[in-house]
Amino acid sequence: MSTDPSQALLLECRRSAQTVTLLPYNAAVVTTLIRQIHTIHAHLVQSLRSAAIPGDEVGPTPTPPPAVMFTSTHHHLQIRRLKRVLLVYHSHRLNMLRGMLHRAHLSVTHLLPSIRPLLSPSELTFIRSYAQISMSYRAEFIDVLDIAASVDEPPKGMWVNVRVVKEVGEVITEGGVVDFRKGGRYLVRRGDVEMLLVQGYLEVVD
């Protein structure tokens, strides 16, 4: 089935999982697959209808002839497979999006600009409302625990050496105004720049 478009979706999933990158939403293939499902479903219904015994006798349904059995089972399996492919594709994307959102400190505004062209409209709605729900959940106990904070690397010290990845400009910290310019390295208090680190403006160097 080398011409099977569903194969393309699976391949995309696999590539995206291996490279940990989000690929653009493949709307064309998804529509094709849905259309295929509709067509096959129509065939299925038609073949079943043709096999139905006319009249409305109540009684044990007789087994349809083997030819009809075979065609309908085949159609049914085809539909099931395509549905599975679509589900796999979408659940993989959603998982990925959720992961990205968590890495971005649950901040949609920060995450979106970089990935917007990759999303389908419904994914966009999903990510927005997902962020909203998690934010409101987080707000309940933010004073005790910040579930948005990353736990990949526990901080080793109070100070951290950072370099500027994207020009930030002046930032007001606890200590005073810091002018983060590209090209330099800064020794700063970790707490002051935690947010900038997460958002990718700064990067820790050791």
Add this chain to the structure above:
Amino acid sequence: MVYLTPPTSAHDATHTYLTAYRQILAHRRTRLNTPSAVVILAALEVDALCACRILASLLTRDGVQHRIEPVAGYPALVALKDQLRKSAELHSLVLLNIGAMLDLASEDWFGEFPGTVKVHVIDSRRPRSLANLFGVGERQERVVVWDDGEVPRMDEERRAFEMTMFEESSDSDEEDEEDEEEDEEEGMEEDEEREDGTPRKKRKLNGGMSKRARREKRDEYVARLDKYYTAGTSYGQSCAGTVYILATALERADNALLWLAILGLTYQYLSARIKRGQYELMHEVFSDEVARLNTASLPSAGAGAGAEGPGGRQQLTADDSSIRPSEEMRFMLVRHWNLYDAMYHSAYVMSRLRAWNEKGRKQLGGMLAKMGFSLQQCQQAFIHMDQDLKRSLRAKMDNYAPEYGLVELTYPSYTRSFGFRLQPLSAADVVEGVGALLEAAGGVKLEVELEGNRGGGEWFGGSRAWSLPGRAGAGAGAGKENQPLSAADARAGGEGKAGGRDGGEGKSTQLAEEEEREGREEEWWVGNFWAAYDALGMNINLLRNSLPLAMALQRAIVRQGTALISKRAITQTKSFRLATIREGPDLALFAHPSTLSRLALWLVDATRNWVQSMQVGRKKRLLPFVVACAKEEAGTFVVVGVTGAEEMGDVKPNTFNLAFLEARDRSGARTRQVTFDTSVVEVNKEDLHKFLETLAMRAG
């Protein structure tokens, strides 16, 4: 007018490095402890890099937030200065190997900064602006020069400076007029020649005096100042050494800092900035430090690791990071290359054996044969050479080398162990590696030999383009250390794709790409600086990877140098030798001023004996070398002048700074000084001929 003396004793009441350091620390407990408050500016050279690392580690341990900025040259410094002036928090600015010659307190530099800002100058370059050292006034107070003990010996200059200053203020009318003129002139001139603006001012001012005796006296002073300023560029104590002294005074010296200080010194020696005598003086100081800080490793050193060359074996342990004294041979990276290449690519051997032609190469082979080293062994990677050969290398060299004129083959240096992660490296190895990173980590393409394929011949010899090993994850982007694929790039990429699909917006993508490329060109030296900075820290992988790069760089230099010699592309004028590189595979490489300087130094070294033997009967005088290289994308030539001393290890002050300025003024060529190195200028393509002609006419 502040200058600091090295802290000789703990009870020193005068200004020492310690007082200055305490001033930097002053605000660490207050709200003023922000990274904008302490700013370190470092020049792009190994010495400044080492000093920067030492200082940064001291400040980090003291919890002082700070900011480090590499500065490539005057344009960058001016831009940074304008940016810093707006900062309200700034209170300490540290200049590492930058600006000793600038009149820092003047309006052009840091005069307009608020009075609370202190400018600390740690610079090994001489001469220094006397205004910084001896000037008086509120503005001068803020410039603090970290001296290496030279100033107390400069009484004459001091008096001359003070007298001329004093006279200036006594006849104010005249002076005002003159001053205005002077200001105008200076406004027109470029910043770079401020350093000699000062003596000229004095020269002019003495025109209107009436009393003869006074005038004579004054002339004498002016002459004295002139002499000081025009003696040419030389170097004092390395910048890293100065900061290390601070560390010892704080009683915080450890092996890592000591190693950096040693690197700073070695760099100065290897790049022919200081004489052998100066080197040995400092080497003794560091020997004591090494002995003091490496007591644990001494017993094993006594067992035979003591004064060993590269052939010696050392007992290694897993976390051994000690420094050991060693005698280094003047063969480039011998521990990591093969013996033949290491010898062939070192200027020292080149000059003695004249190995740039077939005859010389035979001589090199002959010498190795005499020592009983087969050529096959010598082209083996050094670690895989036969043990007994390695062990006998030193003795054999001592026996046979003098026959070929290879005397003074070694110099005292140090090696440092890196546990099991890397073979012990000598200070020279690290300096070469880090220097190569600074010059060629990004921005130029260099092919390096693949590990293990060395000398594999046509079939198995492999090479690949060197690129910075990407940072884990994010940094892999373009192989550029400082430019990981940021979200902005990703967006640009996304737009690009979209534009491609629509087929209409290709133009905007192109524009964005162009902008990006420009940004990169501007920034590649910043990336290089940080790559080198990381390699000096304990980023062992980067350090290891830098060694092949250093070899490739040296190969390119030797290739270019031998080509210049064998093609007889070197012309001689009355006062210097000139080589111009207009084309070639490595053009982009030599457009880098410090690579070009290295080529010039190599030429001086390589041709030293040859030239001397050519001039039998005549007065043996080694002429300075001027090397020019086309910088295609800018439409300019980079011109480097190097003075040659008669003896290896001797150094003459470099007078090209003034010569270049004079030639520029006379020829009207459009030049600019891009780096802090005074012997490097960039000349517009069209003006090069004129410029060099004028330079040649100037009496040597």
